[in-house]
Amino acid sequence: MKRENVIATKSFQFAVKVVTLAKKIQNNHKEYILTKQLIRSGTSIGAMVREAEHAESKKDFIYKMSIGLKEANETRYWSELLYACDYLLDVDYHEVNNDIVQIIKLLASIVKSSKMSN
Numbered sequence: 001m002k003r004e005n006v007i008a009t010k011s012f013q014f015a016v017k018v019v020t021l022a023k024k025i026q027n028n029h030k031e032y033i034l035t036k037q038l039i040r041s042g043t044s045i046g047a048m049v050r051e052a053e054h055a056e057s058k059k060d061f062i063y064k065m066s067i068g069l070k071e072a073n074e075t076r077y078w079s080e081l082l083y084a085c086d087y088l089l090d091v092d093y094h095e096v097n098n099d100i101v102q103i104i105k106l107l108a109s110i111v112k113s114s115k116m117s118n
Contacts, residue, residue, distance in 0.1 A: 007106050008053065011046035011068070014099050018042030018075070021096065025087050034082055041074040045103060062114045069107040076100045 019042075022035035048068035055061035079100065083093040 005049075005053070007103070007110065008046070008049050010099070010103055010106065011049045014103060015043040015046045017096065017099065021088075021092060024092075025082065029087050031082075031087055034078060034085070034087065038075065038078040038082065041071045041078060044068075044071040045075065045107075049107075058114065062111060065107055065111050065114065069104065069111060072100055072104045072107055076104065 019039055022039045022042075025031055025035050045068050048064050048071060052061050052064035052068070055064055076097070079088065079093060079096050082088045088096070
C-alpha cells in the first residue's frame, strides 16, 4: 500500500489555487506582471517536489526540495505584495498565506531531516 505524499498533494493543490487566483486578479484588475510572477513561483513548488520524487541521489533530493522551499518563500512574497497593493481580498490572501506557510514548514522540515540523515 502506497502512502500519500503529503507535500506533493499540498503543493499540487496550491498550484491549482494560485493559477485560479491569478486568473481572478487578471480578470478583475487587468494585472498581469505580478500575477505572472505568482504563477511562476507558485507552480514551481510542486514541480520541484515532483522532480525530487525521482532524484538521482540524496544530495539531488535535498537540492530539489531546497529549490522548492525557495520558490515557496518567493510565492509568499508575491502574495504579500499583491495584497499590499489591493489586488487580493483579505479572505483570498489569508487562505493563500495559510497554505504557503504550511508548505514552507513542511519543506523546511523535509530539507532539515534529509540533511541530518545524510
